[in-house]
Amino acid sequence: MADKTYIPEGGAVPPSQIGATIEALAATIAARREAGAESYTHRLLEGCEDDLVKKVVEEANETALAVKDVECRMLVAQESAEALALGLGEDGGSVCAELPAEYDEAVDHLRYEAADVVYHLLVVLERYGIGLDEFAAELNTRMTKEERPQGGVMLFDDYVKRGK
Numbered sequence: 001m002a003d004k005t006y007i008p009e010g011g012a013v014p015p016s017q018i019g020a021t022i023e024a025l026a027a028t029i030a031a032r033r034e035a036g037a038e039s040y041t042h043r044l045l046e047g048c049e050d051d052l053v054k055k056v057v058e059e060a061n062e063t064a065l066a067v068k069d070v071e072c073r074m075l076v077a078q079e080s081a082e083a084l085a086l087g088l089g090e091d092g093g094s095v096c097a098e099l100p101a102e103y104d105e106a107v108d109h110l111r112y113e114a115a116d117v118v119y120h121l122l123v124v125l126e127r128y129g130i131g132l133d134e135f136a137a138e139l140n141t142r143m144t145k146e147e148r149p150q151g152g153v154m155l156f157d158d159y160v161k162r163g164k
């Protein structure tokens with residue numbers, strides 16, 4: 001598990017963090033159907049679909065920009081390491097750049113934006129009645145037998161290409 005991941009001291013870590021997290025978040029989102037307009041999720045579920053579409057596009061775009069930012073910071077670090085190596089009169093062999101703090105911050109920002117995308121995607125699934133198991137079946141069906149999780153559900157044959 002990555003250094004940044006918070007693990008409660010002495011706490012038992014569930015075997016599938018992401019599975020449990022997505023299920024909990026999807027359940028919260030579903031429950032917000034009954035909430036009032038003070039809930040952002042409720043407004044996305046019950047309001048004009050254009051508001052939801054706009055957010056999905058916006059968050060995907062912000063994620064794309066975050067990716068470019070990570071790449072850009074990696075390139076800058078690489079270039080300054082190469083410039084330093086040249087300045088020191090080294091033989092021009094490959095240089096291993098030490099990534100600066102800005103790179104780590106850019107990756108942290110990418111993680112933040114990726115979470116925004118996943119949350120809004122889960123709202124989309126809930127709004128249009130696509131359950132998590134059905135969504136899992138879509139993904140599992142694309143996997144080879146070796147890749148698929150044990151006991152993973154799959155789409156019935158009739159549905160495999162439907163909607164493509």
Ligand SMILES: N=c1c2ncn([C@@H]3O[C@H](COP(=O)(O)OP(=O)(O)OP(=O)(O)O)[C@@H](O)[C@H]3O)c2ncn1[C@@H]1O[C@H](COP(=O)(O)O)[C@@H](O)[C@H]1O
Binds near residue numbers: 032039040062115119
């Ligand atoms: N996981 C989320 C979640 N992720 C993102 N968002 C909202 O999505 C919106 C994203 O918009 P913006 O990108 O403009 O805002 P931002 O991300 O703060 O800033 P930038 O990315 O623009 O820098 C913000 O209003 C966030 O609050 C979320 N809103 C709710 N949830 C979950 O849903 C639950 C129910 O939320 P409510 O409906 O608000 O009760 C919450 O308890 C959370 O667990």
